[in-house]
Each structure stands twice: as C-alpha cells, then as structure tokens.
Amino acid sequence: MPTTAPAFSDATASDSALRRFLHGLPGVDAVGLEARAASLGTRSIKTTAKAYAIDLAISMIDLTTLEGADTPGKVRALAAKAVNPDPTDRTAPRTAAVCVYPDMAATAVAALAGSGVKVASVATAFPAGRAALDVKLADVRDAVAAGADEIDMVIDRGAFLSGHYLKVYEEILAVKAECARADGPDARLKVIFETGELSTYDNIRRASWLGMLAGADFIKTSTGKVGTNATPANTLLMLEAVRDFRAQTGVQIGVKPAGGIRTSKDAIKFLVLVNETAGEDWLDNHWFRFGASSLLNDLLMQRQKLSTGRYSGPDYVTVD
Amino acid sequence: MASAFEYAPAPESRSVVDIAPSYGLFIDGEFTDAADGKVFKTVSPSSEEVLSEVAQAGAADVDRAVKAARKAFEKWSALPGSERAKYLFRIARIIQERSRELAVLETLDNGKPIKETRDADLPLVAAHFFYYAGWADKLDHAGYGANPRPLGVAGQIIPWNFPLLMLAWKIAPALATGNTVVLKPAETTPLSALFFADICRQAGLPKGVVNILTGYGDAGAALVEHEDVNKIAFTGSTAVGKAIARQIAGTNKKVTLELGGKGANIVFDDAPIDQAVEGIVTGIFFNQGQVCCAGSRLLVQESIQDELLDALKRRLSTLRLGDPLDKNTDIGAINSAEQLARITALVETGEAEGAERWSASCELPSSGYWFAPTLFTNVTQAHTIARDEIFGPVLSVLSFRTPDEAVAKANNSQYGLSAGIWTEKGSRILAVANKLRAGVVWANTFNKFDPTSPFGGYKESGFGREGGRHGLEAYLDVR
Amino acid sequence: MSDNRLSVFKTYKLYVGGKFPRSESGRVYEVTDSKGKWLANAPQSSRKDARDAVVAARKAFGGWSGATAYNRGQILYRIAEMLEGRKDQFVREVADAEGLSKSKAAAVVDAAIDRWVWYAGWTDKIGQVVGGANPVAGPFFNLSTPEPTGVVTVLAPQKSSFLGLVSVIAPVIATGNTAVVVASADSPLPALSLGEVLATSDLPGGVVNILSGKTAEIAAPLASHQDVNAIDLTGADATLAKELEIAAADNLKRVLGPQPVDEGGAFDWSADPGTHRLTAFLETKTVWHPTGALGASGSSY
Structure with a gap:
C-alpha cells in the first residue's frame, strides 16, 4: 500500500491541512517561468550532442494511439514501429512504451512480448475522468489485468479546481492501490493533471506536489485531448517540482510531457530543460517520457540526416 | 543510467564579420589618422588575440571633430524633423540587417557571450534607433514646449560594457533632437562604434553629424573641456563622473551622467x-x-x-x-x-x-x-x-x-x-x-x-535619464 | 493710538526645524533699507547653523515626501491664506528691502501670494504631467514616477527678497523635497518673517529652514555637505556659483545653475514660472512589474 512520503505526512492529514500545504508552496511568476523556458530553448545542440539527444528522445517516447477508431491491427502496427522504428537502420533505439486504451492493452502486451518496450494504458475514464470512482478503478484493474506495465490516470480536475484536494489525493491513492500486482512488479503510475484545464502555473505546481505526495511514479502534463498540452514552461515547472521533491524526500519521480511535441527541435528543447533543471539523473526513459506519436518520424528523419548528411523525407520513414 | 548530456561546441561563425587590420578616426564623414599618428591595439578579451589597430585621438583630433560637428549642426538642426527621422529609421534598419555581423564583432571585442549580443544588445540597439527616429518630428508634442531647440554639439563618452548599446542610447536621442555628436567609445571596445560609422555612411547621413573618436581618457577629457561643446553625456565610473561635473562647473554645458551602482x-x-x-x-x-x-x-x-x-x-x-x-x-x-x-x-x-x-x-x-x-x-x-x-x-x-x-x-x-x-x-x-x-x-x-523606459540613477549614480520621452530632455535646450 | 507711542521692535530669528533659534554663533549683522537706514539686526548664520538646518531638513524629508500630494497642496494653499492675512507686514518689509513704493510693494506681495496658490495646485498634477506608463515591448507594466530628490539647498535671489524667494522655495517643497534656504544677504527680513508664516501654516517643522547671513559663508558647507542632494544657485554670482558647483560634485548634487540671473534685479519674477523649477529637483523612478505572460503556454497567470 503506498504511503505519503514521511516528510509530508502532516500535509495530507486533512483537507484543510492539504490546502494549507499546497497553498504554502512558493508562487510561480508566469513571465519569469516562461522567460526561463524560452532562454533554455535557445541552447544550440549540434553534432554529437544532437545525435545523443535524438536517440535519447526516441528511447523516451510513449508511442501513443488514443483514438476511438483504434483496432488491434492499428495497435500491432504501432507496436512493430516501437520495436523497430527505422526499418532502414536497425541501430535506431526502441521507444520506451506504447500507450493505448485499456481494451487494447492485451493486444499491445502480446505484440511487445519480450521486446523490452513497455505497455502503458490510459485509464480512469480517460480523458475527462468524469465517471464514478468504482468505474475508474475498474478501468485501471482491467488494464493491469491485461498486463499493462504503466497506468496513465487523469486527476479529477473538477475536484481540484473546486478546492477538494483531499478527494483528488485519495483518488490517486486508490488508483495506486489498483496498480499493485501480487505476482509481479506493480504497474508504474503516471498522474495526468491536464495542465491546460488547471489554467494557472500555481495550480500546476500544487497539482504536481499533490500527485507526488499521493505516490505518483510520474507526473504528466496532459492528455493530448485539450487545446493546450505540454509546453516548455509547464514542463519546466514540473521538473522543478520533481527536483525539489527528491531534494526533500529522496524519492525520485518521473515527468512526462504529452501532446503537442512534434519536432526533433522541440524534443531536444525539452531534453535541455531536463538536463539543466532536474539534472542528468532524469535523462533516462525510466524518469522522462514524451507522450507523442508523430514526433517519432521527425526524430528518425533527423537521425537519417545526421548519418547520411542528406535531408530525409516522409517517404523514408514509416506511416503506421 | 544515462551518460551526461554534453553540449558539443556550437560556435557562431566569425566569417560574418570582416575586421580590417587598422581603422582611423571617423571625422566629418571620413576615416582619418590621428593628427599625431598615434595608434593602439584592441584585443579580444577571450583570447588576447589582437583584432585590429585603431587611431588614438588626441586634443587636436577632438578639435577637428568638434569643428566638423559644429559645421554640420547648422544644416542638421534646420532639417525638418521628418527628414531626420528617416535617417534614423534607415540606421535602425541597417543595424537590423547587419545585426549578426555586429553581434559577432561585439562579442569578439568585448568578450561577452554571443547569446547576449545576439538576443539582448543588438535587438535593443535597433529598437533604440527606431524609437527615437519616431520622436524627431514630434518634439512639439513631447511636453517641452513648442519647437524645442537642440543644444548644439554633444560630446558623448561611453563605456566598454555595452559598446554599441551605449552608443545607441547616446546617439539616437541626440540626432533625433537635432544635435550633432562627437562620440568616444572606450579604449578596450572601439570596433563596433567604427562599424557604426560605416552604417552612418550607408545611411547617407550628412558628413559631420556623427563623429567617432577612438582613444583613451585624455581624449574624453579634451572633449569635455572643449569650449564649443554644448552638452556632455557620460556613462562610466562615478569617479570620472565627478571629475566631469567639476570640469564643467561654471560653464553652460548641459550634462547627464550615468554612473555606478550597487543594486x-x-x-x-x-x-x-x-x-x-x-x-x-x-x-x-x-x-x-x-x-x-x-x-x-x-x-x-x-x-x-x-x-x-x-x-x-x-x-x-x-x-x-x-x-x-x-x-x-x-x-x-x-x-x-x-x-x-x-x-x-x-x-x-x-x-x-x-x-x-x-x-x-x-x-x-x-x-x-x-x-x-x-x-x-x-x-x-x-x-x-x-x-x-x-x-x-x-x-x-x-x-x-x-x-x-x-x-x-x-x-x-x-x-x-x-x-x-x-x-x-x-x-x-x-x-x-x-x-x-x-x-x-x-x-x-x-x-x-x-x-521607452527611462533609465538613470539617484544620488551618486548620476543624473538625467536616458530612454523614453524623458531621454529627450538631455538634448533639448529646455532649462 | 498716540503718535508718541514707542513701537515694539521685532527680533528677527532663523527658522530651523520648525523653531526660531538665534544663530549658534551668536552673531548678528545690520540690515538696512535701500537708503541705508537701519532696519534690524539679523542673525549671521554659521557653518553649524547650516549643519543643523540640514539635519532638520533630512529629518523632515520622510514625512513630507511621503505625505499625499493633496495634503501638500492643502498646506501650500494654507501658506497663501496666512500670508494674505499678514499682507501689510510684508508690504512694509518688501518696500523697505527693495526700495519700492507701497503700491509697488503690494503688487509684489500679491504676486508672491498668488505664486503659492499656483504651486499649491501643482502638487498633485506634476506626477501626471512628467510621469506615466511606458509601452515596453514585453509582458511588463512599466511606470515612471517623479520623486523628490531630497534635501535641497536654495540660495534665494539677492534682489527679489520676497517674490523671488517664494518663487524658488515653493517649487522645491511642492514636489516633496525639503529645503535649506539661504535668504538674500542684504534683504533677509521678508524671508525671516516668512518663516513665521510657515510655522503657522501646518507645514511640518524642518520642511523649510531659513538662514540669513553671508551667502558664500553659509553656502560653502551646504554645497559640500554629503547629506544634501541638490543645490539651487539662483542667488550666487558667477564666481561663487562655479566654486559651489565644484564642491557640489563631491556627491553629485543636482545643480540648478545661477540662471535666471538676477543681477541688477533684471529678472522678471512675475513672469509665468513654467515647470522647470518643479522638475529640476525631481528624480524619475521607473518600476517594472510583470503582467501576465504572453499566453504562450495557454496560461497567462
């Protein structure tokens, strides 16, 4: 059973205690935060550093399909791509995971067996999260039972925005409990805040701490289903949160920006954020992920350019 | 465990800037040797490499430059503000066009990172000229009364920390208000001012409106002392600022000083x-x-x-x-x-x-x-x-x-x-x-x-403001 | 009242820190009218009187500069009201000092009273005229505000003993500065009497301090004083002005030059004063505040 990090056990003793704790976190100045993110975005990553970053980024992708039209065929194709992203170059690293809906988890597990690529499943009535707790927990149970290695849950933004922090916290605890497996490793839990709906940076910081206190293994920006998803600024803010949390508790937590990251240039900027904010301990797909789909092909084209010296084109990467 | 994310060197190309082996003083629209033929070397502080050799102005050169500026003042100040504005707009645009070249040059001569010259210095330099260009034909509406008059010849002495930006802070408002200038850059960073002289030529600025004297403190002192200079604008140390204040005591020279700080x-x-x-x-x-x-x-x-x-x-x-x-x-x-x-x-x-x-x-x-x-x-x-x-x-x-x-x-x-x-x-x-x-x-x-934002200090940090509407006052005869 | 009544002379005293001390030096000097007739003995201020005045002015600065502009305006207007009631005294003193007919002296005093009214109205307007928001190219609210320079030494004009005096004091204090005033050396009596009016006009003690004596002797320590922020050289001749300006450079005092010259009494103090005396002793403070971000992340907050 997960428990709150001991350093902060008081913070979650009651709704009011949790509110006091979250509202006592330092504020975020929006202009300064965005300026810092933009400034790190001007880093110039070239040659060997670029090659390193591209491979690292590929290895961090949660290759995602979350469509109503998903079929086992689509999921298998994606799984094949995850294992062997560039058919012309077998040295390309595998992605970190394939991310699907719970009913596709079993298909993905079968397709990826033995590959080392993880299966992540969204759950908890993704993306809105507007369902009864029992329904959400059943969703999680299904995915875990199907063999998902990782669960991407959404928080109850309505409860968060109306100030019912303890409700959000307890829900995460409950989901975390469902991630446990008696006969194998627990599923790792990614907690999605849907930052675009939280609206303020102060809220994103509070949500980050709330998620970490509740035992999240990863904190994740967004579902990819709303207008604003991962941005350098909100990801920077979450990287600060995991950095500070580890400094205070010794517990390391991962970060996953998701949605809207489509180019290699963007991905490299995020890796710079990781490198210069949380530090190199997070430069590993155990601790940092990209929730993305089209990003992979752009990384592969850039990778081809680096190895051949020629610019590549969309016909030289696979459409899946 | 990942290996560290080592950023490979990403040097900006030096080839965008062509530094001549030697430069003269820029007086009356021409590059010229110092009267006594003296020169000094400017080095790149990051490598100690000699970048160029530039003329070292003395009192005779100061006199020549002030005379050129005085001569140019009559026509320049009589020009309709709208025409002066267009010269300044031209300068602003040429700076934008040549900004990468100037950023690399500034980085070489000053030692500051290209990130700063590229993202801070140069954009601010162009913006400053663009801003004051727009004032040149609107001075009647600046709050200094109808038809405010320029002072005449402005002697301007700038430091080495933001060579081109400090030049912009000095020259843009001076020209917009109808003054002509003699500017002395710091001895360790003379090059960007000399490139600016070339920009003035490209812009077709009338001869003598901007004069650049590279040199040391003695040239600056001679400029402050010169009896046909109407205005002194200085950015630098508080000690020199006090010396200037003493030097001009009892004269009618208007002065603005932007000095030290301990923020x-x-x-x-x-x-x-x-x-x-x-x-x-x-x-x-x-x-x-x-x-x-x-x-x-x-x-x-x-x-x-x-x-x-x-x-x-x-x-x-x-x-x-x-x-x-x-x-x-x-x-x-x-x-x-x-x-x-x-x-x-x-x-x-x-x-x-x-x-x-x-x-x-x-x-x-x-x-x-x-x-x-x-x-x-x-x-x-x-x-x-x-x-x-x-x-x-x-x-x-x-x-x-x-x-x-x-x-x-x-x-x-x-x-x-x-x-x-x-x-x-x-x-x-x-x-x-x-x-x-x-x-x-x-x-x-x-x-x-x-x-648009006035800048300047209280107490021993100096007096007068640079930037914004406030910055016009320093170059207008409004006291 | 009998014509034979022996009148009561007034002992003229300095006005420092809201009090009326004699000179610390114990010295006085004879003040005569324009024809050389003895009028009174005035205190001859020393360096120490100057020092005490600076201490008083500095002490008063926080409160006066922190008062609302409206409050300062009310007090300056109150000064005009108090003067109106004591007009006869000032007409007499100005006539004696400047050799004017009673009617001409009355016109001068009227103009001086009106000048207080003019500046009373400026206290809460100058900030709007010379300050304001600057449209910077970024997500910042940027506001420039004029603030008083601090303690200002004012060398009052030598000839225009009252209208000139008021014209140099009022703008200094209207904006929140405090003043150490050196009165006209030959004609200090209207200035010393003004101190009595100021003391009864709700003006906090120390905001205006008035010294009489030899201008150069008092001005020298004030010009070099490290706790004086500015100096108005109106009452100094060219030689003295240059000396004082050199001394003032030691702590970079703001210097208002000896222009407009009042040599020979030629300067017309009744002319529209404009705003330059208000702005001469103002600093511009510019404060940058972040506004919301540009919304690049979908959040401006």
Whole structure:
C-alpha cells in the first residue's frame, strides 16, 4: 500500500491541512517561468550532442494511439514501429512504451512480448475522468489485468479546481492501490493533471506536489485531448517540482510531457530543460517520457540526416 | 543510467564579420589618422588575440571633430524633423540587417557571450534607433514646449560594457533632437562604434553629424573641456563622473551622467523562488556582472536564506563559462586585464574581511581574462564588497528580517541606480518600490531594458535619464 | 493710538526645524533699507547653523515626501491664506528691502501670494504631467514616477527678497523635497518673517529652514555637505556659483545653475514660472512589474 512520503505526512492529514500545504508552496511568476523556458530553448545542440539527444528522445517516447477508431491491427502496427522504428537502420533505439486504451492493452502486451518496450494504458475514464470512482478503478484493474506495465490516470480536475484536494489525493491513492500486482512488479503510475484545464502555473505546481505526495511514479502534463498540452514552461515547472521533491524526500519521480511535441527541435528543447533543471539523473526513459506519436518520424528523419548528411523525407520513414 | 548530456561546441561563425587590420578616426564623414599618428591595439578579451589597430585621438583630433560637428549642426538642426527621422529609421534598419555581423564583432571585442549580443544588445540597439527616429518630428508634442531647440554639439563618452548599446542610447536621442555628436567609445571596445560609422555612411547621413573618436581618457577629457561643446553625456565610473561635473562647473554645458551602482536585489520569504533564482542570476551574471545596474547585493529574508542559497548555488553550477562565440556560453570573458585585476583585488578584500567565498567550479580557459561566478555569504553592510561596485561576476549576500530592514539596507549606499523586489504580494511590491531610492526598480524581474523606459540613477549614480520621452530632455535646450 | 507711542521692535530669528533659534554663533549683522537706514539686526548664520538646518531638513524629508500630494497642496494653499492675512507686514518689509513704493510693494506681495496658490495646485498634477506608463515591448507594466530628490539647498535671489524667494522655495517643497534656504544677504527680513508664516501654516517643522547671513559663508558647507542632494544657485554670482558647483560634485548634487540671473534685479519674477523649477529637483523612478505572460503556454497567470 503506498504511503505519503514521511516528510509530508502532516500535509495530507486533512483537507484543510492539504490546502494549507499546497497553498504554502512558493508562487510561480508566469513571465519569469516562461522567460526561463524560452532562454533554455535557445541552447544550440549540434553534432554529437544532437545525435545523443535524438536517440535519447526516441528511447523516451510513449508511442501513443488514443483514438476511438483504434483496432488491434492499428495497435500491432504501432507496436512493430516501437520495436523497430527505422526499418532502414536497425541501430535506431526502441521507444520506451506504447500507450493505448485499456481494451487494447492485451493486444499491445502480446505484440511487445519480450521486446523490452513497455505497455502503458490510459485509464480512469480517460480523458475527462468524469465517471464514478468504482468505474475508474475498474478501468485501471482491467488494464493491469491485461498486463499493462504503466497506468496513465487523469486527476479529477473538477475536484481540484473546486478546492477538494483531499478527494483528488485519495483518488490517486486508490488508483495506486489498483496498480499493485501480487505476482509481479506493480504497474508504474503516471498522474495526468491536464495542465491546460488547471489554467494557472500555481495550480500546476500544487497539482504536481499533490500527485507526488499521493505516490505518483510520474507526473504528466496532459492528455493530448485539450487545446493546450505540454509546453516548455509547464514542463519546466514540473521538473522543478520533481527536483525539489527528491531534494526533500529522496524519492525520485518521473515527468512526462504529452501532446503537442512534434519536432526533433522541440524534443531536444525539452531534453535541455531536463538536463539543466532536474539534472542528468532524469535523462533516462525510466524518469522522462514524451507522450507523442508523430514526433517519432521527425526524430528518425533527423537521425537519417545526421548519418547520411542528406535531408530525409516522409517517404523514408514509416506511416503506421 | 544515462551518460551526461554534453553540449558539443556550437560556435557562431566569425566569417560574418570582416575586421580590417587598422581603422582611423571617423571625422566629418571620413576615416582619418590621428593628427599625431598615434595608434593602439584592441584585443579580444577571450583570447588576447589582437583584432585590429585603431587611431588614438588626441586634443587636436577632438578639435577637428568638434569643428566638423559644429559645421554640420547648422544644416542638421534646420532639417525638418521628418527628414531626420528617416535617417534614423534607415540606421535602425541597417543595424537590423547587419545585426549578426555586429553581434559577432561585439562579442569578439568585448568578450561577452554571443547569446547576449545576439538576443539582448543588438535587438535593443535597433529598437533604440527606431524609437527615437519616431520622436524627431514630434518634439512639439513631447511636453517641452513648442519647437524645442537642440543644444548644439554633444560630446558623448561611453563605456566598454555595452559598446554599441551605449552608443545607441547616446546617439539616437541626440540626432533625433537635432544635435550633432562627437562620440568616444572606450579604449578596450572601439570596433563596433567604427562599424557604426560605416552604417552612418550607408545611411547617407550628412558628413559631420556623427563623429567617432577612438582613444583613451585624455581624449574624453579634451572633449569635455572643449569650449564649443554644448552638452556632455557620460556613462562610466562615478569617479570620472565627478571629475566631469567639476570640469564643467561654471560653464553652460548641459550634462547627464550615468554612473555606478550597487543594486540591492531583495528577496522576501514569499517570493516566487525559482524565478527569483533566475532573477538573481540575471541580475549579477548578465554580461559577467559588468553592468552598472547589476543586482550586486542580494538581500534575502533570513527565513529562506539557506533554501535560496542552496538553489542559487545549484543553479550557478549549471552556468557555462567559455568561448563567448559558442551559442551555449552563459558567461564570457572579463573585458580587460585591468578589470580582471580590479575584480580579483576586491574579491581578495572580501575574503580578507571575513566574508565567505563560494565560486562555481568551472574550468577557466588558459588564455584571456576570466573570472568564475562567485558569491560571498556572511557579508554585512560594513564589508567593502557590500559598498564598492565590483563590476564583475561577484554577488554579495546579506540577510534581513523585516521589510523595513530590507529597505534601510537597500538604501544604505552612496549609489541609487537599480533595485529588485521579489515577492508574490502585490502591495508589498508597491510599498517597497515606493521607498527605494533607486532610478530603476524591477519587481519580480531584473535587468530588463526598453527604449521607452527611462533609465538613470539617484544620488551618486548620476543624473538625467536616458530612454523614453524623458531621454529627450538631455538634448533639448529646455532649462 | 498716540503718535508718541514707542513701537515694539521685532527680533528677527532663523527658522530651523520648525523653531526660531538665534544663530549658534551668536552673531548678528545690520540690515538696512535701500537708503541705508537701519532696519534690524539679523542673525549671521554659521557653518553649524547650516549643519543643523540640514539635519532638520533630512529629518523632515520622510514625512513630507511621503505625505499625499493633496495634503501638500492643502498646506501650500494654507501658506497663501496666512500670508494674505499678514499682507501689510510684508508690504512694509518688501518696500523697505527693495526700495519700492507701497503700491509697488503690494503688487509684489500679491504676486508672491498668488505664486503659492499656483504651486499649491501643482502638487498633485506634476506626477501626471512628467510621469506615466511606458509601452515596453514585453509582458511588463512599466511606470515612471517623479520623486523628490531630497534635501535641497536654495540660495534665494539677492534682489527679489520676497517674490523671488517664494518663487524658488515653493517649487522645491511642492514636489516633496525639503529645503535649506539661504535668504538674500542684504534683504533677509521678508524671508525671516516668512518663516513665521510657515510655522503657522501646518507645514511640518524642518520642511523649510531659513538662514540669513553671508551667502558664500553659509553656502560653502551646504554645497559640500554629503547629506544634501541638490543645490539651487539662483542667488550666487558667477564666481561663487562655479566654486559651489565644484564642491557640489563631491556627491553629485543636482545643480540648478545661477540662471535666471538676477543681477541688477533684471529678472522678471512675475513672469509665468513654467515647470522647470518643479522638475529640476525631481528624480524619475521607473518600476517594472510583470503582467501576465504572453499566453504562450495557454496560461497567462
């Protein structure tokens, strides 16, 4: 059973205690935060550093399909791509995971067996999260039972925005409990805040701490289903949160920006954020992920350019 | 475990700039040798490589330049403002066109990182000309009465820390208001002003309107002394500023002085900590701390001192010091051996007086002038490093307990140029800003500049304002 | 009342820190009218009187500069009201000092009273005229505000003993500065009497301090004083002005030059004063505040 990090056990003793704790976190100045993110975005990553970053980024992708039209065929194709992203170059690293809906988890597990690529499943009535707790927990149970290695849950933004922090916290605890497996490793839990709906940076910081206190293994920006998803600024803010949390508790937590990251240039900027904010301990797909789909092909084209010296084109990467 | 993310060198190309082996003075639209034929070398502070040899102006050259400016003044001041405006707009545009070349040049001659010349200096230079261009035909509406008149010939002396930006701050308002200028750049950074002379030629600016005299302090003193100069604008040290004030006593020369500072950056316990850390870094390590308005005194509330210093040291450890032309360099070279010696001496004084030194561990290049980002804790108001301007990447950390104490310590200085306030409480920002005796106050930000924003100090930081509508007054006969 | 009644002379005293001390030096000097007739003995201020006046002015600065502009305006207007009631005294003193007919002296006093009214109305307007928001190219609210320079030494005009005096004091204090005033050396009596009016006009003690004596002797320590922020050289001749300006450079005092010259009494103090005396002793403070971010992340907050 997960428990709150001991350093902060008081913070979650009651709704009011949790509110006091979250509202006592330092504020975020929006202009300064965005300026810092933009400034790190001007880093110039070239040659060997670029090659390193591209491979690292590929290895961090949660290759995602979350469509109503998903079929086992689509999921298998994606799984094949995850294992062997560039058919012309077998040295390309595998992605970190394939991310699907719970009913596709079993298909993905079968397709990826033995590959080392993880299966992540969204759950908890993704993306809105507007369902009864029992329904959400059943969703999680299904995915875990199907063999998902990782669960991407959404928080109850309505409860968060109306100030019912303890409700959000307890829900995460409950989901975390469902991630446990008696006969194998627990599923790792990614907690999605849907930052675009939280609206303020102060809220994103509070949500980050709330998620970490509740035992999240990863904190994740967004579902990819709303207008604003991962941005350098909100990801920077979450990287600060995991950095500070580890400094205070010794517990390391991962970060996953998701949605809207489509180019290699963007991905490299995020890796710079990781490198210069949380530090190199997070430069590993155990601790940092990209929730993305089209990003992979752009990384592969850039990778081809680096190895051949020629610019590549969309016909030289696979459409899946 | 991942291997570290090592950024490969990403140097900006030097080939965009073509530095001639020698340059003359720019007088009356022509490049010319100094009357006595003297020259001096300018070196790149990051490598000590000689970049070029430039003419060294003496009193005779000052006289020639002032005469040229005087001669040009008659027509220039009589030109309709709308025509003067167009010259300035042309200059602004040419600067934008040539901004990469000028950024690389400035980085070579000054030692500051290309990131700063590219993203801060050059955009601000162009913006400054663009802003004052628009004033040239609107002076009747500037609040200085109808048809305000220019002063005449402006003698302008600028420092080495922002060579081209300080040139823009001086020349743009002077020309917009109808003055002609004789400008002396600092001896360690003469090149960008000489390139600017070429831009004036490209823009078709009438001869003699802008004259550039490269040289040393003696040329500056001769310019201040010259009886046909109507206006002195100086940016530099407080000691020289006082000397100028004495020199012009009893004359009708109008003067503006933008001098030293010892800015207090005040961090309250309810600050947005991560942004405050960035603000502290920007405040004292921007341009290697060689900034008159640097936040060189950190005043931190005692209740968050340890936490803030830990965060600050962690952040300083990520600063990348090295080749200024590398696009990933955060900290470049100190501008000169002389300045490095001054910084070193003051840091030694800090240690001798018992303050506790901490420097980021970074490898310093073997040639050139370098100083690692440094902070001192256990500093009190009585320490030399809390009072004297170091003009280098050295932060003095002091603590306070209450807002009253913070304000009292911030104001306890002969200077009054800049200050910073970090708090999430709006009324505290306003209350503290109100009490600070400083010309520029940055709340939850630091070292921001804009052509529309007046800049200048209280007390011994000088007088007069540069920038904005206020900046026109310095060049108009309105007293 | 009998014509034979022996009148009561007034002992003229300095006005420092809201009090009326004699000179610390114990010295006085004879003040005569324009024809050389003895009028009174005035205190001959020393360096120490100058020092005390600076201490008083500095002490008063925080409160006066922190008062609302409206409050300062009310007090300056109150000064005009008080003067109106004591007009006869000032007409007599100005006539004696400047050798004017009673009617001409009355016109001067009227103009001086009106000048207080003019500046009373400026206290809460100058900030709007010379300050304001600057449209910087970024997510910042940027506001420039004029603030008083601090303690200002004012060398009052030598000839225009009252209208000139008021014309140099009022703008200095209207904006929140405090003043150490050196009165006309030969004609200090209207200035010393003005102190009595100021003391009864709700003006906090120390905001205006008035010294009489030899201008050069008092001005020298004030020009070099490190706790004086500015100096108005109106009452100095060219030689003295240059000396004082050199001394003032030691702490970079703001210097208002000896123009407009009042040599020979030629300067017309009744002309529209404009705003330059108000702005001469103002600093511009510019404060940057972040506004919301540009919304690049979908959040401006």
